[in-house]
Amino acid sequence: MEKAKNILFGSLARERLLEGMKAAYLNEEVEDPLLEYGVSFIKKASLHMNETCGRGEVLATFFLYRLTEEAFKYISLGHNPIVLKKGLEKATFLLLSHLKNRAQPLKNKEDFYHFAKTFIKDGDLLLQTIVDAFEKSSQDQIIVVKKDSSSKPYLELVHGFYLESGLISPYFVTNNDDMSLELLDAKILVREKPITSSLEILQELKTAPLLLIAPGIEGEALSSLIANKLKQNSPLCPIKASEKIIPLKKAKKVYADMNSTIIFEGEKDLICIIHTNHSKKLLTKNITSLKSALKDGVFSDVESELIASLKEIDNSQFSPAEKPVHAILEKALASPLKTILQEIKKCRNSEINDQDFNQDLASADAASATLFNQKKYTTSFHVISEALTTAVSITSTLLLSEALIMESHK
8 A cells, every 4th residue: 555645735734733633632533644743743742741740731732722723823814933933932931930920839738638639540548648748748858659569558757868879780689579778887988980990999898888879880890899799798789870979978777779769867858758559650750740839839720820920921022023922822821621621512512601610620521620620629830831831832843834744545
């Protein structure tokens, strides 16, 4: 089966692109190959949001479609796409600056629990464990997720400080069952440069147990350390640091595993370790996003804050040719939650009015409920910022496209 090139230009290309984008964010099936181009950009925005926030993909895809739709209208009227691109990026920066000033921290534990449910959806017990970890640690302290065979998640508190790093080799673990390492009363040697010869650390090797931290341990030095471990079974832990090396004091106890988590027990900082049988990678990403959201602040009514922030943008900062970007943003960001729900219901041949809007929203499907997780839940600046920035970034690329080229089967 041969493939042929379909090349569309100008307004026809933009129409097909928008059709594909709209179908994608409404989760409609696309059969026309010419619409797949628009679908690919929606998928790109959704994937980026999942990787950075773990949520907010519906919001990002909606912003992307509406921004592109409104910008294309002005291009059809003869406006310069390069000027619109620069103006849109400038206006987005100003909008997010005003919006962040309006974000507020959560007031109580109950609000935080409901807000955390928009990030963590793996069960109430796990969610409560995470809430407890946030309550016991500050936003600047460490929450570590460890994969555990236990059927129920539980919380472990460790006083100490944290170093992001990794074991050089599995030869140095002390427990082969779970590939972990434990050193008691360890001496810590920190080197700012890679170690390539065992002569550089010959004196320190006489002291055991030893925790060795360096940007790299290579060649003859690594071979000597492994041979020393296998012959003498001396308690040694060489670590390749992935972050900036900071001088460390002597530690009473060191925990380490092959998943790049090192914890030094001390007297001050508190580290919360969440043991769970859920996906460590996904849960770690969700907790990181949740911490970012709390740090940046939240809103009780995102739509009103967006409108108010739009009004604060000073039009005098834009050239006459850039002025349309304010209108583009205003139309794209106006009542996104209600608009999406109406679009979904329209596709299902059902009506919606203002009186039963909240009721419909509460029972809406996952596509709309994911957006703000009902109006009673607060929404974070972190998610809004990522969604809008992602949408503007992709829209800026599309504004400079003059043709739509697709392969179709012949």
